[in-house]
Structures are given as C-alpha cells and as structure tokens.
Amino acid sequence: MKSILPLLVPNQCLLLTAPTAWGKTSKLLDMIEESKAQWVFFSPLKAINTQVFGRLKWQATTLMPRREDFKHCLQSFLHKKTKCLVVTPEVIPYELEFFIAAIPEKTIFVFDEFHLFYQWGETFRPLLLDLLREVAGSGRPLLGMTATFSPHLLTSWKQEFTINYDHLFYLDIGNFKWKYAPTRCFYWGPLKVETFLSRCLPQLMGPEPGCLLVFCRYRQEVIFWQEYWQRRGLLVLACVGGGVDQFQKQLAECPGVQVIFATTVLGFGVNLPLVRSVILSYRVKNKADWHQMVARGGRQGQAFYLYHRNGELFNSWRQRWGSFFSLALALVSVFFRQGQLWYR
Numbered sequence: 001m002k003s004i005l006p007l008l009v010p011n012q013c014l015l016l017t018a019p020t021a022w023g024k025t026s027k028l029l030d031m032i033e034e035s036k037a038q039w040v041f042f043s044p045l046k047a048i049n050t051q052v053f054g055r056l057k058w059q060a061t062t063l064m065p066r067r068e069d070f071k072h073c074l075q076s077f078l079h080k081k082t083k084c085l086v087v088t089p090e091v092i093p094y095e096l097e098f099f100i101a102a103i104p105e106k107t108i109f110v111f112d113e114f115h116l117f118y119q120w121g122e123t124f125r126p127l128l129l130d131l132l133r134e135v136a137g138s139g140r141p142l143l144g145m146t147a148t149f150s151p152h153l154l155t156s157w158k159q160e161f162t163i164n165y166d167h168l169f170y171l172d173i174g175n176f177k178w179k180y181a182p183t184r185c186f187y188w189g190p191l192k193v194e195t196f197l198s199r200c201l202p203q204l205m206g207p208e209p210g211c212l213l214v215f216c217r218y219r220q221e222v223i224f225w226q227e228y229w230q231r232r233g234l235l236v237l238a239c240v241g242g243g244v245d246q247f248q249k250q251l252a253e254c255p256g257v258q259v260i261f262a263t264t265v266l267g268f269g270v271n272l273p274l275v276r277s278v279i280l281s282y283r284v285k286n287k288a289d290w291h292q293m294v295a296r297g298g299r300q301g302q303a304f305y306l307y308h309r310n311g312e313l314f315n316s317w318r319q320r321w322g323s324f325f326s327l328a329l330a331l332v333s334v335f336f337r338q339g340q341l342w343y344r
Contacts, residue, residue: 020295210276
C-alpha cells in the first residue's frame with residue numbers, strides 16, 4: 001500500500017479493488033500513521049468509521065466529528081492540529097462545495113466501500129453520490145477502495161472522472177474475489193425457508209467452534225427467527241439496519257453466541273466472531289451483496305460452509321440437484337446419528 005502514496009496528488013485518482021479479508025483498511029491505516037499528509041476518510045458505514053477512529057486516535061491526531069462539533073473539528077484540521085478526519089457524510093453541516101473548498105488542496109480523500117457511494121447514492125442516500133462528485137469536481141487527491149466494483153460501475157467511474165482528473169489509476173488486486181472461499185457450498189432452494197430454518201438449523205451446528213450467520217431479506221424475518229430460537233434455548237443475536245451499535249454491545253456481552261440473524265447490514269464492516277457457516281435464506285440478486293455476505297465466513301482463514309438458494313450459479317441442473325441431495329443426505333445422517341428425525 002505504501003507504494004501508492006506518490007500517486008495520491010492533486011488531479012490524480014486511484015481506485016483499488018482487493019479481495020475481501022485482504023486487509024485494505026488495515027494497510028491504509030498503516031500508511032496514514034506513517035505519512036505526513038492530511039487525510040479525510042469517508043465511509044457510508046458508521047461501524048467502519050468507528051473502527052478506523054478507534055485505531056487511529058491513539059497513534060495519530062484524529063477526530064471523528066459529530067454534527068454539533070463539526071466546526072471545531074474542521075478548524076483543528078485546517079490549522080494542522082489534526083492529521084485525519086473520519087467523517088460520516090450526513091454529519092457535514094455545510095454545503096458540500098463550501099466544505100471541500102475549505103480543505104487544503106493536497107489533502108487526500110479516501111472513500112471506503114467505494115461501490116456503495118454509487119449503489120446507495122443512486123437510491124436511498126443521494127448525499128453519498130453528491131459528496132463523491134463534489135470531491136471529484138475539485139480535483140483533490142482521491143483514493144477509492146472496494147472489494148466489489150461491477151463492470152458497469154467501472155465504466156461510469158472512468159467516463160465521469162476523466163473529466164475532472166488528469167490521471168486515473170486502477171489497481172486491481174482482486175475484484176469480486178475472496179481471500180478465503182467457502183470450503184463447501186450447498187444448495188437448498190427446493191426447501192421452504194420455514195422448513196429449513198425451523199427444523200434443519202440445529203443440525204448444522206457441530207462440535208467445531210463458531211456460530212451460524214443467517215441472512216434474511218426483511219427485518220421482520222430477523223426478529224421472528226431470533227424470538228423463535230430463543231424460546232427453544234439457543235443463544236441467538238439479531239441485527240437490522242440502525243441497530244449495529246446495540247448489536248455490537250450485545251455481542252461483547254455474549255461471546256458464546258450460537259446463531260446470528262441479520263439483514264445485509266452485517267455484510268459490511270462489522271467485526272464478527274468466528275463464523276463456521278453462512279446461510280442465505282433468500283435468492284440474492286445483487287452480486288456485490290452476495291459476495292460481501294458470503295465473505296463474512298472464513299475471515300481468519302478457517303473452514304466454513306455456505307448454504308444458499310441461488311440455483312443459477314450452477315452450470316447445469318445436475319450440479320444444482322447434486323448439491324441439494326448431498327445436503328439432504330448429510331442432514332438425514334445427522335438426524336439418525338442424533339436419534340431424532342426432527343428437532344422440536
């Protein structure tokens with residue numbers, strides 16, 4: 001990562017794609033600590049901003065402003081008393097163009113989870129895309145980092161940013177790649193969600209350490225299955241949008257959690273315990289979401305299993321049904337080994 005620092009100068013932009021769990025953010029923070037430059041770090045995810053601030057505040061002069069003290073933090077940054085600002089876009093109390101104009105020209109702007117500034121900025125958080133375009137329009141040094149950047153977004157980035165930057169650099173270490181791929185993948189599409197999650201879930205637990213991570217489409221499903229399995233004696237946690245802070249507190253108090261139910265909110269940024277199986281309870285259509293959710297398993301290189309419903313990923317119907325029947329046989333063997341046909 002240190003070798004890219006000379007590229008981060010005015011009128012130059014660098015896009016870095018690297019595999020999930022490769023350590024992009026950690027390597028960036030090492031570079032921030034060792035460099036003499038000033039930095040502004042943006043992420044659309046509060047959890048990532050909190051982790052970055054927690055790492056940098058002890059070893060570099062770093063602030064993560066709230067809306068009410070943003071002016072004071074900005075003044076500290078402008079007087080070079082602060083080396084890095086860690087900012088959630090919504091806390092900026094000024095017009096974006098005035099905020100960016102106040103920042104010194106050589107300040108390096110970092111956009112983490114770069115694809116989300118497009119994906120979310122074009123839907124429910126337009127401020128993200130507005131911010132990205134304002135920074136690009138100023139010609140400030142810009143570093144975008146992501147593990148998933150589609151060909152469509154890559155084309156849009158090149159076409160739009162060529163207008164504002166003299167030089168664009170694209171460093172592809174691994175786009176849509178996993179550092180640690182699932183040990184085995186099982187297709188369970190023919191089963192009903194209620195059948196699989198109510199009767200098969202305990203059979204996926206074994207003596208090995210780690211929890212099950214179950215992604216649900218809707219927050220109501222997350223709450224329902226959390227309550228369902230809590231009544232049956234399992235140690236369960238749940239996380240939905242807007243509840244990451246509470247989830248992290250509960251996780252710290254519950255190190256032996258057996259199952260975590262969540263929406264896509266846990267697909268990014270949040271540090272999780274050892275995940276031995278990732279279960280997708282619905283057919284995931286967005287490729288980036290799919291990739292990020294699966295990557296929550298195996299973060300430390302351990303073996304993990306994937307259970308999914310995306311039948312189109314198989315090259316033939318024989319592969320698809322072969323995967324399903326291998327799962328069915330494995331579950332039946334566990335049922336008989338435990339001396340029960342269904343868990344109640």
